[in-house]
Amino acid sequence: MADSRSKGFRERKSSKSNTKKITHTLSLRNNSLVNKIPLELGRLWRLQELSFLNNSISGEIPANISACSNLISFELPGNTLTGKILVELGSLSKLNALYIGRNNITGDLGLARFLPEDIYNSSAIQPISIGFRGSIGYVAPEYGIGNEVLTFGDVYSYGILLLEMFTRKRPTDSMFNDGLSLHSFVKMALPELVATVADPTLLQQREMGQASSSTNNTRNQSSHTSHKIHECLISIFNIGIACSQEAPRNRPTISHVVTQLHAIKNNLIGKDGDHGSRRARIAV
Structure with missing residues (x-):
């Protein structure tokens, strides 16, 4: 996958005529890819844009993706990924777009630790965008309207988890509809x-x-x-x-x-x- 001639990998030049800035992109969206995200992706340290949008990829997000230190955009919606949102992703200081919606990722506790303070306080980059549709029921409602990730959201997730543990009912169970949560x-x-x-x-x-x-x-x-x-x-x-x-x-x-x-x-x-x-x- 590191070969620039492989499908989906491209070097995109900046539209500004006076610069020769290159964006290293690996786009594998809208295919029928299965199995897990390959660990070898962690070797692509120059990679800036990575997309697995709309495939059938399973398993967890590999921790060594944090080795892609130049990653700016990471798209994962429309798969069947599981596990937690990796705290290791917080080391990706250049990341300004992370999409994980339409998966089965439910590990929402610790989101306030997920992003270093200088990332979401920086005016030089856009806020991290996180799709939480796969984690609905656990994620604080204020995240759905674009609020920044704070410890108040962690408390909400912990409360839902506590209720789940002692009722043996998940917030996503079919009985919870029509206003009942x-x-x-x-x-x-x-x-x-x-x-x-x-x-x-x-x-x-x-x-x-x-x-x-x-x-x-x-x-x-x-x-x-x-x-x-x-x-x-x-x-x-x-x-x-x-x-x-x-x-x-x-x-x-x-x-x-x-x-x-x-x-x-x-x-x-x-x-x-x-x-x-x-x-x-x-x-x-």
């Missing part, structure tokens, strides 16, 4: 109906314990544990709801979220981890 689904159930939205496996051990109870003390202990689990689930869901609010200014900071999660953990298993091994199976 994972966020609203959980919010409407709290606090009284928390058991109806929680992952049933989280409550399985509680029910098994109650069924096998043979003494009053055991029953009382099981009831106390059940109440604690119920309280913890409500608290965790409230954090997920707070993090995934539509307005960025209404979301908590991630440090506040961590403090709350530690408090929930201590309430469930105690600061010293008493009975931790037994209860750890509940908080999967």
Whole structure:
């Protein structure tokens, strides 16, 4: 693919008559390419424009694409790529257009780390353009209108992930339509109906314990544990709801979220981890 005579590779001269600027481009768009993006692309350090638009490429974006240090534009829409948005792409200081829409890329956490501050604050280049259609449900709504990538967006994604973990439902499930989202689904159930939205496996051990109870003390202990689990689930869901609010200014900071999660953990298993091994199976 490094051979300039291969299909799609061209050196494009600048339209300005007084310059001989050359753009190194590899365009493989609108074909029927399959399999993974070849690792050998990382050797094309002069490459400036790379497009795999509308193919059937699978797998993950290779990390060594960050070795293409002169890359300006990277197009990937219309494939079946998976995995996360690579933090390594943040090292591509010349990149000003990244399109990843219409894929199955869902790793949105850490997007604020993805772009170095000097990239999106620079007036010399255009903002990074990222297509998030493949990650819909996880990406903060403000990104859809072109807002810059900030930690508030990370908090939103974390909140959705938290709700997904404890409901066992993805934000892209078919049940979420006509205005119903994972966020609203959980919010409407709290606090009284928390058991109806929680992952049933989280409550399985509680029910098994109650069924096998043979003494009053055991029953009382099981009831106390059940109440604690119920309280913890409500608290965790409230954090997920707070993090995934539509307005960025209404979301908590991630440090506040961590403090709350530690408090929930201590309430469930105690600061010293008493009975931790037994209860750890509940908080999967």
